Amino acid sequence: MKNLLMLLKREYWENKVSIIKVPVLLGFTLIAFTILSMLLGFNQLDININTHITPHIAKMACTTILLGVSTVFNIVLLIAISYYSLSALFEERKDRSILFWKSLPLSETNMVFAKLITALVVTPVATWVVMMFTSIIALLLATISLTLTGNPTLALWQAGTIFSSWGHIFLRLCLQSLGIFPMVAWFMLCSAYAKRSPFLLAIIIPIVLVILEKMLLPFYALGHFVSYQFQHLFIYWHSELSHYVTKAHQLSGPGSIITQGISIKGAAFANFHGLLTSPYYWISASIGIIFIAIAIVLRNTRYEC
Amino acid sequence: MSNIIKAHNITAAYGKTQVLNGIDFEIDEGKIVGLIGPNGAGKTTLIKSILGLLPCKGSLDVLGLNPKKHRTKLMQNVSFIADVAILPRWLKVADAIEFMSNTHPNFNRDKALSFLNKTNIQMTQKVKALSKGMIVQLHLALIISIDAKLLVLDEPTLGLDMVYRKSFYDTLLNDYFDEKRTIIITTHQVEEVEHLLTDIMIINQGKLCVNDSMENLSKRFIEVVSEPKHHAALMALSPLSFRKTIGKEVFLFEDIDANTVTKYGDIRIPSVSDLFMAKVTPLDQKEARVK
Numbered sequence: 117m118k119n120l121l122m123l124l125k126r127e128y129w130e131n132k133v134s135i136i137k138v139p140v141l142l143g144f145t146l147i148a149f150t151i152l153s154m155l156l157g158f159n160q161l162d163i164n165i166n167t168h169i170t171p172h173i174a175k176m177a178c179t180t181i182l183l184g185v186s187t188v189f190n191i192v193l194l195i196a197i198s199y200y201s202l203s204a205l206f207e208e209r210k211d212r213s214i215l216f217w218k219s220l221p222l223s224e225t226n227m228v229f230a231k232l233i234t235a236l237v238v239t240p241v242a243t244w245v246v247m248m249f250t251s252i253i254a255l256l257l258a259t260i261s262l263t264l265t266g267n268p269t270l271a272l273w274q275a276g277t278i279f280s281s282w283g284h285i286f287l288r289l290c291l292q293s294l295g296i297f298p299m300v301a302w303f304m305l306c307s308a309y310a311k312r313s314p315f316l317l318a319i320i321i322p323i324v325l326v327i328l329e330k331m332l333l334p335f336y337a338l339g340h341f342v343s344y345q346f347q348h349l350f351i352y353w354h355s356e357l358s359h360y361v362t363k364a365h366q367l368s369g370p371g372s373i374i375t376q377g378i379s380i381k382g383a384a385f386a387n388f389h390g391l392l393t394s395p396y397y398w399i400s401a402s403i404g405i406i407f408i409a410i411a412i413v414l415r416n417t418r419y420e421c
Numbered sequence: 422m423s424n425i426i427k428a429h430n431i432t433a434a435y436g437k438t439q440v441l442n443g444i445d446f447e448i449d450e451g452k453i454v455g456l457i458g459p460n461g462a463g464k465t466t467l468i469k470s471i472l473g474l475l476p477c478k479g480s481l482d483v484l485g486l487n488p489k490k491h492r493t494k495l496m497q498n499v500s501f502i503a504d505v506a507i508l509p510r511w512l513k514v515a516d517a518i519e520f521m522s523n524t525h526p527n528f529n530r531d532k533a534l535s536f537l538n539k540t541n542i543q544m545t546q547k548v549k550a551l552s553k554g555m556i557v558q559l560h561l562a563l564i565i566s567i568d569a570k571l572l573v574l575d576e577p578t579l580g581l582d583m584v585y586r587k588s589f590y591d592t593l594l595n596d597y598f599d600e601k602r603t604i605i606i607t608t609h610q611v612e613e614v615e616h617l618l619t620d621i622m623i624i625n626q627g628k629l630c631v632n633d634s635m636e637n638l639s640k641r642f643i644e645v646v647s648e649p650k651h652h653a654a655l656m657a658l659s660p661l662s663f664r665k666t667i668g669k670e671v672f673l674f675e676d677i678d679a680n681t682v683t684k685y686g687d688i689r690i691p692s693v694s695d696l697f698m699a700k701v702t703p704l705d706q707k708e709a710r711v712k
Contacts, residue, residue: 122523130511213509216560218474220524221496416492417476 119222123230124238127204131234134196139243142192143250146185150257175277181258182251182281189247190292196243197235197296201303202314204231205411224415228304228408235300236293244289248282291388295397298404299345301411308411308418344396423450425571425603426471430479433466440466441477442627450570451600453617455693456607458624459701464607467624468575471605472501484570497526500564501573508560510549514542521563533566536596554585561589565597572597574606578613586613593617611694621693625701639690643679645672647686655685662699673699 128135205228208214217227255273306318322342329338391397426448433441440463448454458464469475473488473495481488486495508517514537521528537544540558548556557578564572578586594617598604606614621638623631633641646669647655656663658681660672673691674682682688691699 119524122520126516126520129513129516130509208509211510212503212507215503215507216509218472218492219496219501219503220521221493221526222524223493 120226120230120233123222123226124233127230127234128238131200134200135234135239135242136246138192138196139189139246142189143246143253146188146250147253147257150254154257154261175274177258178255178274178277179281181254182278182285185251185254186247186285186288189243189250190289193240193243193289194296197239197300198303200239201231201235201300202307202318204235205304205307205415206310206314225412228308228412228415231304232300232408235304236297240289240293244282244286247285251278251282287388291391294391294401296345298400298407301404301407302345305407305411305414308414341400345400424448424482425450425452425484427482428471428479429481431467431470431477431481432479433463433470433475433477435466440627441470443479444624444627444629446622446629446632448603448605448620450603452619453598453604453606454620454622455611455614455618456605456622456624457609457611457693457697458607462624462701463627464624465575468501468573468605468607472499472573498569499571499573500567500569501575502560502564502577503575508548508556510547512548513544514546514548514559515544517548517559517563518544521566525567527568528563529566529568533562536562536565536592554581557581557585557589561592565592570602572602572604574604574608576608577606578608578610586610590614590617611697612692615693618693623697623700630700631696638693638696641676642691642696643674643677643682644689644691644695645674645682645686646670646689647672651685655682658682662695662702671695 208217255278259270259273303314303318306314306321310317326339326342330336424447426446428444428446431441431444432439444463444467456464456467466475466477470477470481471483471488473483473490473492476489483495484498488495512520518530518533518537521533522530537559540555540562542551542555542559542562548559551559561577578589581589590613593604606617608614618635620634621631622629631638642661645655645660646666649668649670652663652670655670655672658672658674658677660674663670663672665671669686672682673695679688
């Protein structure tokens with residue numbers, strides 16, 4: 117356990133940029149753009165809405181800001197996870213530093229697990245924390261905007277809404293990590309196997325296999341299987357965001373907002389239930405486990421430096 | 422004195438190319454063994470097999486363990502430096518010490534810090550900010566702070582200038598080596614480590630052609646420095662090699678009674694590099710090349 121924790125720390129040292137610097141930079145960029153748009157008066161739409169603000173609309177606005185911020189973070193997070201998992205087992209072979217790690221009494225299983233945990237737990241949690249800070253600043257800026265238009269200063273600061281949204285986003289991230297595990301495992305296997313470009317290997321093999329299946333076989337199982345993996349990249353976030361944007365435009369009545377809050381949280385758990393009871397997911401996850409096992413075997417048996 | 426390594430009939434291949442061809446040897450505790458051979462002779466393959474980094478056939482026992490099956494456990498008592506370029510470039514010196522302290526049960530943090538204090542390396546520096554020589558110093562600080570029974574050095578001073586090379590081997594001998602430790606060194610700069618070695622193994626085309634103590638080598642091999650007029654007489658005694666120097670000819674003999682050649686010139690003990698050349702380039706090959 118101590119070794120695993122140290123290996124996680126090692127991953128953090130090596131990948132500070134993708135784990136923490138990229139989300140922090142994204143946070144700064146989002147805030148900078150928001151301030152710039154406020155200064156240049158591009159938030160006219162907000163002001164129009166704000167002039168009619170009620171506590172229920174404020175709740176909706178608060179949730180939309182939090183979810184909007186988290187969606188942008190999530191797109192960058194998915195890119196960071198993909199980049200990390202494609203390079204995690206490749207770069208140290210490329211620069212030969214694998215020999216240093218192999219000179220230590222550390223098992224390859226622990227090393228691969230540390231990288232998998234970094235991709236599916238550490239990086240999302242770090243992004244979630246930075247996202248929370250960014251969303252607080254975004255709410256502050258929205259508050260300034262509201263105050264300037266004569267609305268109550270604390271209208272947006274619905275503690276219940278803020279905390280439940282953060283918790284809800286965290287659940288979505290957990291769900292996403294479970295969903296993308298097979299894909300991350302595939303990327304890590306390519307990273308452990310590739311001699312030159314894990315990225316090309318990770319993309320070309322599925323494409324070639326799917327094309328061959330389409331041409332040669334009477335069914336299209338592999339194609340559906342591959343597209344199922346990609347669904348996990350955006351499906352939870354996209355459906356949710358579009359749902360909120362629609363609701364924000366409708367500015368529906370008080371009862372519907374409360375109902376909606378419950379239903380969205382309920383949907384998160386329903387999605388967990390749906391994912392974990394789906395045989396399709398378990399088949400994918402089993403294949404992911406096999407990919408990780410092969411990556412560990414490759415680490416133990418390949419030596420090309 | 423106990424065996425650190427016992428190898429019997431070791432063979433290894435890359436695809437269809439046979440790299441090690443039935444090697445047998447034993448290495449005892451407290452030895453400094455020089456493993457030398459030309460490029461492609463199988464040195465690194467043998468080292469990798471000892472470290473459990475490559476599969477090999479035959480029976481190989483390192484510190485009582487099968488290196489391939491128990492590599493993680495073996496690495497608690499074995500340390501190695503592959504060459505100067507393998508420390509991760511993103512690693513900070515302080516982080517390297519912290520990592521080693523927390524993952525290696527036999528790592529002595531104070532010893533590493535004490536060694537680093539004698540160098541110009543700063544704890545906040547990253548490996549990529551260090552010169553080649555400083556990287557080797559850092560790596561050496563990490564390695565000699567491990568209380569290991571076996572240290573394997575594969576071309577550890579490759580690309581370093583003479584000052585760093587000398588300092589490296591001085592540290593190894595003065596701050597690390599004792600009768601409880603064993604060191605295996607492969608290098609092309611044989612003359613620089615010759616004085617350190619207790620034993621030598623010369624490998625050529627996947628086979629060990631010399632495996633003996635330095636003490637025995639001086640008894641088994643002699644060089645005769647003679648006038649050209651004795652050329653035919655000395656050639657008749659089947660030397661391993663001969664070479665010309667200014668006005669003289671030098672013949673290297675194996676297992677010959679010194680008394681039989683004393684009359685032809687001065688007798689001396691050959692250097693390891695001359696012995697190496699004689700073993701990897703036999704006389705008939707040299708003659709064929711000359712013709």
